[in-house]
Amino acid sequence: MTIQMSDIQNKYDLPTEAEMLASLAEGETLPATFYSAPEIHQLEQEKIFAKSWQYACHESAVAKPGDYAVTKAGSIPIIVTHGKDGQLRGFVNVCRHRLHSIAEENGNKPLLQCPYHGWTYGLDGQLKTAPRSQREPNFDCSTISLQPVSVERWDQWIFVNPDPDAAPLASVTADIRTRTDAMNVDLREYEFQVRYEYDMECNWKLWAENAVECYHCPTLHKSSFGMTYHTSPDDYAIDSSENTIWHQGPIKWIPEGVDSEKLEGFRFAFTFPSSFFALDDYVGFIGSVQPVSPQKCWAFVDMYAKPGADPEVVKQWLEMWDQTLIEDKQATDIQQIGYNSGRIPAGRLLLDSESPLQSFMRTTLAALTS
Ligand code: FES
Ligand SMILES: [Fe+2]
Structure with a gap:
């Protein structure tokens, strides 16, 4: 269940939002609890890092088709790929099988193969093959793909936002x-x-x-x-x-x-x-x-x-x-x-x-x- 700011305020006896804003205006900092409580950390992952633009890599890391670069946006592992069509795309760097990472380091490959059981994805995130999947009656690769995130350039810098519908970096x-x-x-x-x-x-x-x-x-x-x-x-x-x-x-x-x-x-x-x-x-x-x-x-x-x-x-x-x-x-x-x-x-x-x-x-x- 998603944690709410009101629950945190109650638990730690924090001021109301209006009181915190008034204190900030007068030159106080945020409450000290904001810098230690696990619930604030959890809420930040959800409300800030899962929705913000964050620096991923220099453009040279994904300059050629087949290049991919790994990074993190808060706690979310991210992979940025340069497709054969020249498109930069970003995905959650987590396999749809049993959630191993797709890559641990930057590299260049025509396909991305999860090192755990070998599920293999295109640079567009689409699952292409999964070993032994033909033995499964209802397994359809075309229905499975890596989860997309937003990617943009800021001059030579590549930024990512885990929100696939993020407002533009600009x-x-x-x-x-x-x-x-x-x-x-x-x-x-x-x-x-x-x-x-x-x-x-x-x-x-x-x-x-x-x-x-x-x-x-x-x-x-x-x-x-x-x-x-x-x-x-x-x-x-x-x-x-x-x-x-x-x-x-x-x-x-x-x-x-x-x-x-x-x-x-x-x-x-x-x-x-x-x-x-x-x-x-x-x-x-x-x-x-x-x-x-x-x-x-x-x-x-x-x-x-x-x-x-x-x-x-x-x-x-x-x-x-x-x-x-x-x-x-x-x-x-x-x-x-x-x-x-x-x-x-x-x-x-x-x-x-x-x-x-x-x-x-x-x-x-x-x-x-x-
Ligand atoms: S976790 Fe990726 S293939 Fe199994
Ligand atoms: Fe400093």
Whole structure:
């Protein structure tokens, strides 16, 4: 049975939706319970991750007919295929027989065969053959196919939404599209370097909220991000709307011999609930955070480098980003202990510096109470 927000409110003695909205408007955070309760995690899977656009892969992973790429949207395993007809399609990466995954890694094949008992599907998701099925009187392959999901491109990036009837990705990205158009033209030239992965002992929202504010940059990242970019409120611009958040700031750590006037600085885009990408004059990245359990999450960040950039500077920049993300993980893991203490019903935001959190929390609450 589907869990209801009202049941959770009763169980944990939470404020009403109107009270939570009023508290958010005054600068309070969502109730601490939202960051620990298993029922909230369950509701988020259903109301947020099963219905949102999430980053899947770079276009190069599914560039040719027969290519397929695996990813996850929340807890739902997804496979994106490039059909013989040139179409990109997405499916729940779960066999219709006994629910094994169809593929565990990216690859290229003319047909997708489940490794468990060998059911074989076309790249269009249609079941073609099942071993021994001809011995069954009423077994008709043509009535069985992988469950479809929505797939779209955002420039070079492939996004998926587990909802097969999802509104177009553009409906989510419209607010930052003009900014990301310019950013993606630059990023398209960048070359893949490395995937960073982080396992967090915290609720996914703590990690996402950390990613969309830079109030913590001068303290937590004083020898990483905060040393690399100007992060004071007068230098570092932040803009948020219902589904998107944008950051932009100048570079502080200018490599030797470089004219700072020629640098474009740091640009960052976030789309609710969990996808983000960024670039500066040396490196760029795209990634996503995924809930694993109520108090665990996992994030990946695919790092790219500008072609022709000084390899020594790129190396330093990549190390700086890894250090920044490790510092973020350390902070959000420790926050989780505070959220679990049961003593602080909600946090208190500084709305001038942390406005993206207010918008992220409003969108979360709206989704959960929808
Ligand atoms: S679970 Fe896929 S063939 Fe059996
Ligand atoms: Fe950070």
